[in-house]
Amino acid sequence: MNIVPFVHKRPRGKVHVPTVTLAHGGGGKAMKDLIDDVFLEAFDNPLLAPLDDQARLSLAALAGHGDRVAFTTDSFVVDPLIFPGGDIGKLAVCGTVNDLAVGGAVPLFLSCAVIVEEGVTIEFLRRIAVSMATTATSAGVQIVAGDTKIVNKAACDKMFITTAGIGAIRAGIDLGAHRARPGDLVLVNGLLGDHGAAILGARGDLALEAPITSDCAPMHDVVATLLAAAPATRFIRDPTRGGVATVLNEIAEASQVAIEIDEASTPIRDEVRGFCEILGLDPLYLANEGKIVAIVPPEQAEPALAALRAHPLGGAACSIGRVTSAEPGRVTMRTTFGGNRIVDMLVGEQLPRIC
Amino acid sequence: MKYVDEYRDRDKAQILVREIETLAGKMETPKNRPIQIMEVCGGHTHSIFRYGIEGMLPRSIELVHGPGCPVCVLPMGRVDDCVAIAERPEVIFTTFGDAMRVPGSRKSLLQAKADGADVRMVYSPMDALALARKNPARDVVFFGIGFETTMPSTALTVLQAEREGIENFSVFCNHITIVPTIKAILDSPDLHLDGFLGPGHVSMVIGVAPYEFIARFYKKPMVIAGFEPLDVLQSIWMVLKQIKEDRCEIENQYARIVADAGNTPALRAVAKVYELREFFEWRGLGSIDHSGVKMRTAYARFDAERKFALPNVKIADPKSCQCGEVLKGVIKPWQCKVFGTACTPETPLGALMVSSEGACSAYYQYGGVKRQRDPPPIEAGAA
Numbered sequence: 001m002n003i004v005p006f007v008h009k010r011p012r013g014k015v016h017v018p019t020v021t022l023a024h025g026g027g028g029k030a031m032k033d034l035i036d037d038v039f040l041e042a043f044d045n046p047l048l049a050p051l052d053d054q055a056r057l058s059l060a061a062l063a064g065h066g067d068r069v070a071f072t073t074d075s076f077v078v079d080p081l082i083f084p085g086g087d088i089g090k091l092a093v094c095g096t097v098n099d100l101a102v103g104g105a106v107p108l109f110l111s112c113a114v115i116v117e118e119g120v121t122i123e124f125l126r127r128i129a130v131s132m133a134t135t136a137t138s139a140g141v142q143i144v145a146g147d148t149k150i151v152n153k154a155a156c157d158k159m160f161i162t163t164a165g166i167g168a169i170r171a172g173i174d175l176g177a178h179r180a181r182p183g184d185l186v187l188v189n190g191l192l193g194d195h196g197a198a199i200l201g202a203r204g205d206l207a208l209e210a211p212i213t214s215d216c217a218p219m220h221d222v223v224a225t226l227l228a229a230a231p232a233t234r235f236i237r238d239p240t241r242g243g244v245a246t247v248l249n250e251i252a253e254a255s256q257v258a259i260e261i262d263e264a265s266t267p268i269r270d271e272v273r274g275f276c277e278i279l280g281l282d283p284l285y286l287a288n289e290g291k292i293v294a295i296v297p298p299e300q301a302e303p304a305l306a307a308l309r310a311h312p313l314g315g316a317a318c319s320i321g322r323v324t325s326a327e328p329g330r331v332t333m334r335t336t337f338g339g340n341r342i343v344d345m346l347v348g349e350q351l352p353r354i355c
Numbered sequence: 356m357k358y359v360d361e362y363r364d365r366d367k368a369q370i371l372v373r374e375i376e377t378l379a380g381k382m383e384t385p386k387n388r389p390i391q392i393m394e395v396c397g398g399h400t401h402s403i404f405r406y407g408i409e410g411m412l413p414r415s416i417e418l419v420h421g422p423g424c425p426v427c428v429l430p431m432g433r434v435d436d437c438v439a440i441a442e443r444p445e446v447i448f449t450t451f452g453d454a455m456r457v458p459g460s461r462k463s464l465l466q467a468k469a470d471g472a473d474v475r476m477v478y479s480p481m482d483a484l485a486l487a488r489k490n491p492a493r494d495v496v497f498f499g500i501g502f503e504t505t506m507p508s509t510a511l512t513v514l515q516a517e518r519e520g521i522e523n524f525s526v527f528c529n530h531i532t533i534v535p536t537i538k539a540i541l542d543s544p545d546l547h548l549d550g551f552l553g554p555g556h557v558s559m560v561i562g563v564a565p566y567e568f569i570a571r572f573y574k575k576p577m578v579i580a581g582f583e584p585l586d587v588l589q590s591i592w593m594v595l596k597q598i599k600e601d602r603c604e605i606e607n608q609y610a611r612i613v614a615d616a617g618n619t620p621a622l623r624a625v626a627k628v629y630e631l632r633e634f635f636e637w638r639g640l641g642s643i644d645h646s647g648v649k650m651r652t653a654y655a656r657f658d659a660e661r662k663f664a665l666p667n668v669k670i671a672d673p674k675s676c677q678c679g680e681v682l683k684g685v686i687k688p689w690q691c692k693v694f695g696t697a698c699t700p701e702t703p704l705g706a707l708m709v710s711s712e713g714a715c716s717a718y719y720q721y722g723g724v725k726r727q728r729d730p731p732p733i734e735a736g737a738a
Contacts, residue, residue, distance in 0.1 A: 270356055273356055274356055274359075277356065277359060282405075335405075335406045335407050335584075336363055336365060337363050337364075337365055337368050337406040337407070337408075337584045337585075338365045338368050338369060338372075338407075338411060339406045339407020339408055339409075339410055339411050339584070340407040340410050341404060341405060341406070341407040342720070344719070344720050
């Protein structure tokens with residue numbers, strides 16, 4: 001069967017008012033204009049352009065990248081919407097790209113659903129859409145489907161975004177939290193806790209000024225680099241909410257192993273340490289948006305670290321600890337002070353809306 | 356980090372640990388029980404767990420985690436009063452984050468917030484006063500909680516509100532005082548304690564003199580301690596040295612912060628705004644005479660207790676809860692009947708499970724290795 005390509009001829013609409021109103025969610029011309037002028041303008045690609053109810057993706061094109069489809073979704077409600085090092089748009093693309101990437105998938109397509117509170121300026125919306133588009137390009141993905149809803153004032157806090165993503169998992173790659181074995185090393189690709197600290201600092205209600213920038217970045221290439229250098233890698237995860245501590249607990253639990261990390265080799269920048277010190281936070285639980293935690297067998301740790309350090313997003317990569325056969329499910333940390341402490345799961349989240 | 360890392364130096368820690376081992380080795384303890392040292396302050400409890408200090412000490416020394424977490428010792432009835440104030444439509448209820456999860460008999464402030472109450476987390480009472488300025492049509496209430504450490508800041512905020520003529524600001528005063536509490540613990544018949552680490556932050560305000568009775572009348576040594584791990588180790592060593600030399604004194608390890616006379620302007624503000632209550636109810640410890648303060652009549656218009664009709668119902672601690680025995684050091688957290696089963700940080704039954712400074716929560720979070728009744732010692736300095 002021949003697929004006749006859709007030829008886009010329709011002239012694009014333009015928004016002529018400064019702010020979003022409920023009319024832009026009404027399904028009529030105002031909504032069309034908003035989608036055309038803001039989202040289509042930014043995301044411009046032939047799969048999205050027809051604005052059908054679905055994007056139609058070629059199975060053959062997917063199969064060219066791997067032998068399994070990875071599919072994920074994530075919502076973003078970060079407060080503030082713009083923060084040092086990123087904004088909700090960049091975060092919404094990176095978050096979903098990274099969720100695909102850490103499974104060993106090549107991220108390919110995203111959808112984007114936005115919920116906007118009436119009164120938000122078109123200029124702001126455009127800025128976020130452009131940020132999403134730029135990040136998508138740098139991550140090698142296309143935003144091929146979308147939805148826009150406008151809600152009454154105070155029904156949401158300015159803007160929420162949900163992205164879903166599809167990627168293809170390369171043949172032969174099988175990463176799993178249950179695959180950690182005693183002796184494996186725990187690697188990270190750089191300094192921990194920057195995103196969480198940057199968001200808290202940017203909220204401005206702490207009267208603390210810290211020059212901390214979010215690490216928000218797509219991790220697809222870092223993961224590809226790692227897997228090329230260490231194909232026997234057991235597991236990779238992006239330590240977002242709950243931080244590295246939570247990821248390690250999940251691995252220890254799933255693999256029924258113990259994990260011992262060493263505080264002295266855990267890379268945290270001084271500004272983040274100081275920030276945590278003042279607020280009584282533990283950087284191990286702070287969110288990251290441009291970091292991976294990888295469990296790598298010992299014989300491949302050196303090549304993995306060398307490859308990560310050569311990558312622009314992995315300069316400070318290091319090993320922070322190892323998997324052991326001590327008490328299954330237990331994560332401990334050797335403190336710089338010489339003591340030993342348990343690193344448990346957080347009970348609640350004291351810092352809501354960091355992503 | 357300058358001025359911080361110096362107090363976390365591993366090599367110095369090893370020297371102190373060896374000194375402590377030597378001292379402890381030479382000491383005889385009655386009836387073959389360990390030497391029990393109570394850290395009164397929750398901040399110390401947190402440091403002890405965070406840096407793994409317990410595991411570095413010889414087994415003949417036992418740290419007892421005292422009542423110094425103001426969130427933990429807040430009785431359920433007071434939380435109910437908070438919720439009742441917070442649920443009034445005209446009120447913006449402001450609180451430190453830690454107090455949000457403390458269970459009341461009906462709900463916590465966190466649940467009240469989810470049900471629609473306007474509860475906001477602030478980092479200082481001055482933030483609450485700023486909210487009052489910004490929202491003149493609302494009644495902003497600050498949840499005043501804590502020992503002498505936080506008392507001056509609420510007192511100064513009340514004085515500021517008075518100067519500015521801000522009438523829509525009040526404090527729900529639950530401030531408590533440390534000295535009567537230590538006295539209540541010392542008067543407890545099942546007490547074994549051999550010495551105390553004194554609270555650093557409280558002492559920064561009240562100075563050294565108020566503790567003298569501990570040495571003089573109860574014959575127990577106390578060392579006012581800082582919060583960095585080396586401070587804690589050095590203070591433990593100082594307590595041991597007093598015991599060894601048969602001295603009972605109030606020593607000040609935290610002299611870089613704590614002046615012998617305390618902080619006079621802060622004490623003046625406290626005395627101006629507050630007076631002692633006849634008694635105050637503590638969770639786990641019951642009613643202790645003169646252990647809390649209330650606002651003086653001159654400041655009645657800033658007093659949420661007078662401004663709003665409160666249920667003011669006394670709620671008994673849950674029967675299965677053994678917080679009181681843990682607070683007094685009679686049992687260890689993991690020896691409590693409900694520790695980790697009916698009482699966990701997700702669903703705290705007892706006060707000590709609530710705040711990160713609570714002994715039970717700290718054990719649950721950091722101290723799993725110590726949960727077994729006879730824990731294997733962690734070798735200090737092992738790689």
